[in-house]
Amino acid sequence: MTHHIVEAIDLHYTYPDGTVGLNGVSFRVSHGESVALVGENGAGKSTLLLHLNGCLTAAQGTLRIGDYPLNSKNLNEVRRSLGMVFQNPDDQLFMPTVFDDVAFGPLNFGMTKDEAKQTVLRALETAGVGHLAKRPPYKLSQGEKRSVSIATVLAMSPDILVLDEPTSSLDPRSRRRLIELLKTFEHTKIIATHDLDMALELCERTIVLHGGCVTADASTQEILQDEAFLHANSLEKPLCMQKISLWDPNKIPHHTHHHSDYTHKK
Amino acid sequence: MNNIGKNSFDIGRMDALAAGDSLLHRLDPRAKLITTLVFIVAVVSFDKYALSAILPFFLYPIALISLGGLPYNYLLKKVLIVSPFAILIGVFNPLLDREILFHIGSVGISGGFVSFLSILLRFVLTVTAALILISLTGFNAVCESMRKFGVPKPFIVQLLFFYRYLFVMTDEADRMVRARSLRTFNSGTMSFRIFISLIGHLLLRTLDRAERIYRAMCCRGFDGHFYLIRSMKIRVPEIIFMSGWVSLFVLFRCTNVPLHLGTLITGIVP
Incomplete structure (x- = not known):
């Protein structure tokens, strides 16, 4: 039995141009947990994610994915057990058709063609996009692209799912559908996001990054209620906790006051 | 117009x-x-x-x-x-x-x-x-039939990628040109300096994207081979x-x- 854990100990990474990406990041995500990774732009979220599947290598510190400490020898096993959904589906969907794209991973990992076919169809069904199999990826809507990206990763049957901004640029209904889909997955999940409402809904735990360091690692409820802390980390209470009534501009918190202009205009 | x-x-x-x-x-x-x-x-x-x-x-x-x-x-x-x-x-x-x-x-x-x-x-x-x-x-x-006729794989892969990202690139170029014309109020001709800058940006964005795509490919076990599931019959x-x-x-x-x-x-x- 493998343990679907992700453990980072004191990761440091500096980009070649001198920008500090990670500055001593440590955490441990255990089997079956769903963790939100939040922080302002440039806090190091994407840098951290790129470490998780070995796209970047930390200058200092160690990383354990599942049963393996991440190194060049077991890179393939790690990449198979940790499925990564990139922020921009156009980067992830590069094959001629949706079917080929989803089959890309399984075939690379040595599945036979018949097995791969079955796996692809199952993954597409699970992601709710079975009907798109024959379409070229560039013809899809943003929401469809996102679901297909998730299917490409599901087809490799990973133990751990890592998603980078899964709800960005989705319309409300596609976002809702995605959240419901993610709820059904039993994988260990790490979700980097600015969508704090989603984080609240999907993740019991949140890790906050700020300037390449972990500034908080606790229950999502707890973190998102601490207004002073959120403010210090360039974050804001999720909308569902702000208790805004759009019809009463006086109740809007002071830092979003300029929006009241819009509520007056009709 | x-x-x-x-x-x-x-x-x-x-x-x-x-x-x-x-x-x-x-x-x-x-x-x-x-x-x-x-x-x-x-x-x-x-x-x-x-x-x-x-x-x-x-x-x-x-x-x-x-x-x-x-x-x-x-x-x-x-x-x-x-x-x-x-x-x-x-x-x-x-x-x-x-x-x-x-x-x-x-x-x-x-x-x-x-x-x-x-x-x-x-x-x-x-x-x-x-x-x-x-x-x-x-x-x-x-492309697939060219591959069946024994055209070298790297060539086919180049063609497929070219075709796949042609759309992404024309979109990107279109967006840049649109952004420019919305701020120049359709004054028509583009100065050489601006043209060079647009082309340069397009190249840099393309390189960035190429790197991201390559990463995405590596994450799914890319080792230089493309496998396609197709059947063709004469x-x-x-x-x-x-x-x-x-x-x-x-x-x-x-x-x-x-x-x-x-x-x-x-x-x-x-």
Whole structure:
């Protein structure tokens, strides 16, 4: 039995141009947990994610994915057990058709063609996009692209799912559908996001990054209620906790006051 | 009015056309690829003053466009877009080759003019044939059949990637041009400095994207090989299609059909 854990100990990474990406990041995500990774732009979220599947290598510190400490020898096993959904589906969907794209991973990992076919169809069904199999990826809507990206990763049957901004640029209904889909997955999940409402809904735990360091690692409820802390980390209470009534501009918190202009205009 | 919102190429429409379901669409891509190649070789191999002998070859594009239900106008526009290349190649011929070949009424027609016309005819034929091939088959299937014929894999992969990201890149370029024109209030010409900067940005963005794509590929175990699941079969219709057209092309190539027809009708032997 493998343990679907992700453990980072004191990761440091500096980009070649001198920008500090990670500055001593440590955490441990255990089997079956769903963790939100939040922080302002440039806090190091994407840098951290790129470490998780070995796209970047930390200058200092160690990383354990599942049963393996991440190194060049077991890179393939790690990449198979940790499925990564990139922020921009156009980067992830590069094959001629949706079917080929989803089959890309399984075939690379040595599945036979018949097995791969079955796996692809199952993954597409699970992601709710079975009907798109024959379409070229560039013809899809943003929401469809996102679901297909998730299917490409599901087809490799990973133990751990890592998603980078899964709800960005989705319309409300596609976002809702995605959240419901993610709820059904039993994988260990790490979700980097600015969508704090989603984080609240999907993740019991949140890790906050700020300037390449972990500034908080606790229950999502707890973190998102601490207004002073959120403010210090360039974050804001999720909308569902702000208790805004759009019809009463006086109740809007002071830092979003300029929006009241819009509520007056009709 | 500047077409700020209009995509300049609209190549994607060919894929939509390729998704059709006519008899021609259903043929094995390899049959269509071979027929097109034979067609192109036959057309190109005529001598430089050939004009009338080339005309029968128009039968092929016309037949395929009508049977495949393809839009004439759309294909014609695509041919026009690339026509400057052909015109540039042949436009100086009338100046360089002034030997009079024949007369129409009292006007002498020079060899250069005939060869220029011949170049244009061949250009229209070959480009249309290629466009028809893609519109009836789809770019990916064409690439796949090339692979089956043993074209090296890296070459095919390059082609596939080029095609896949052509759309992403034209979109990106369109967005940049739009952003620029919205802030220059359509003042028309773009200064050289701005043009260079736009091109430079496009290149940098492309490089960035290439890196991200490569990462995404690595995450899914890319090791330099592409595997595709496809089945293709050459059956009776494919064989009829290929042999029929190829023998027609050979006939057209070896005999000057219009000349013989003319001889037959007027009864004058040249």
